[in-house]
Amino acid sequence: MKLNVNGRDHDIEVEPEMPLLWVLRDKLSILGPKFGCGIAQCGACTVFLDGEPVRSCSVTVGEVSGAVTTIEGLMPDGRMHPVQQAWIDEQVAQCGYCQAGQIMTAVALLEAIPNPSDEEIDNAMSGNLCRCGTYPRIRAAIKRAASANAGA
Amino acid sequence: MIRRHVYVIGLAAATLCLPTATAGAQDAGLEAWQKIYSVFSHPRCANCHVEDERPRWSGAHYGATRVHGMNVQRGPDGFGNAGMRCVTCHQQDNAAQLHGPPGAHGWHLAPKEMVWWQKSSQEICEQVKDPARNGNRTLEEIATHVRDDGLVAWGWAPGNGREPAPGSAQETYLLLQQWAAAGAPCPAE
Known part of the structure; x- marks a missing residue:
């Protein structure tokens, strides 16, 4: 499965039912998004999907068809957003x-x-x-x- | 003479039967509407057909009726506010986790004028027939919308222990057609 995160393409081998947050943290070691409640009620896992904020704990990676941006992607050139x-x-x-x-x-x-x-x-x-x-x-x-x- | 008598009897019978047949159609239409109303007023549908800014959490498994948590509101386009859109939490499918957010394509509130939340059978019936308050749809267009729309379909398959709306999309489509064919009668209150 291909996943674009912060402008970079990744090839990942995961079940499509895996929450996006799990993929980001456990497979790609992108640790900015946090696990809080796991049911989209706290917002700690918020990332952008095609520019829209989503709770990545409640999006399965199989549902992701666009680009993902995490907080790490806010400063691609190293300058603070x-x-x-x-x-x-x-x-x-x-x-x-x-x-x-x-x-x-x-x-x-x-x-x-x-x-x-x-x-x-x-x-x-x-x-x-x-x-x-x-x-x-x-x-x-x-x-x-x-x-x-x-x-x- | 005999022929004339037959004609008169036939005419009288037709005169007697006509109102009876119309009343029968009316009854059948009202019966169909009552089933449609049981769908439209069900929490899976009515929770998001509100006239204010806030969807509701209500239904058999929800306990007390509440406004949607997290200060969720309609927003300028019915799809939520900037920074907290419906799609921020409601994805293409139901979240698998217990108490996770339900999902379907295009999650959003119905326009304000299509209010069903805590409205009577007669009020919803009149609204559904009014082009100014039904998205300028014919009754046939309403029926096909109910049959074919992905977000509407979620109401019959809400998942995760949520009580579905009665019947099915296809049954409700057929009921809407029956109701329309019977003159789309509304109950008196």
């Missing part, structure tokens, strides 16, 4: 476990809505849970990234 930079500037992460998923959803939001309101941020981010409660800093970082994008 503006959302990642905003996360550092706002010191968002506490334990950090959910943050790869948070950042992927934030990137998807900003691509669709470059300058989101608080409500639009909540509407996008409510499916990404953070047990440390970093939500105020997540919101601040998204606004910072939006400002950085506007100024770029």
Whole structure:
């Protein structure tokens, strides 16, 4: 089976029923996406499938027909993505476990809505849970990234 | 003279029978509609035919009725909001994991005007017949939509212990045809 992840083609030998997250972490050693709940209720495993955020724990690899982007793919040239930079500037992460998923959803939001309101941020981010409660800093970082994008 | 009597008797019989036949068709139509209503009002269908922004979680195995978790909303196109689209969790097929998200092609909410959630049989019946509120479809187009649409089909095969809608897509298609042929009567309330 062929799988394109972060611009690179991989040949993998797996059952089509295997969740994409399993393939990424266990077969390809791409460890940015995290296992949280396993049933698409927490968002820690969020990756892009053809540019749309998906919960990779609940997508079987057999369903994947397009390109996969993980958080590792946000900086193909080694430069920090503006959302990642905003996360550092706002010191968002506490334990950090959910943050790869948070950042992927934030990137998807900003691509669709470059300058989101608080409500639009909540509407996008409510499916990404953070047990440390970093939500105020997540919101601040998204606004910072939006400002950085506007100024770029 | 005999011929004339036969004619008169025949005319009288026809006059008597005509309303009876129409009432029979009406009854058959209403009977078909009642079965259609049992499908359309079933949680597998009605949970996503809501008039507000939020799909529902309800049905035999769901416990108390709730709005969909995770602040899930209709969004501008019925397919969710930016960053959290329906397809973010609902893929082409049901997730295999217990309590995982169900899936079918094109997961989304029905347009607001096609509201079935907590609507009466008469209200849904009138909505289904109204082109302004049924996607400008003829009754035949509604029947084929019910028979052929992949997301609609999920309602009869929801998987993972979820209670399916009654009957089948084909049975509901035939019921819609019977109902339409009988003049598409709606129940009075």
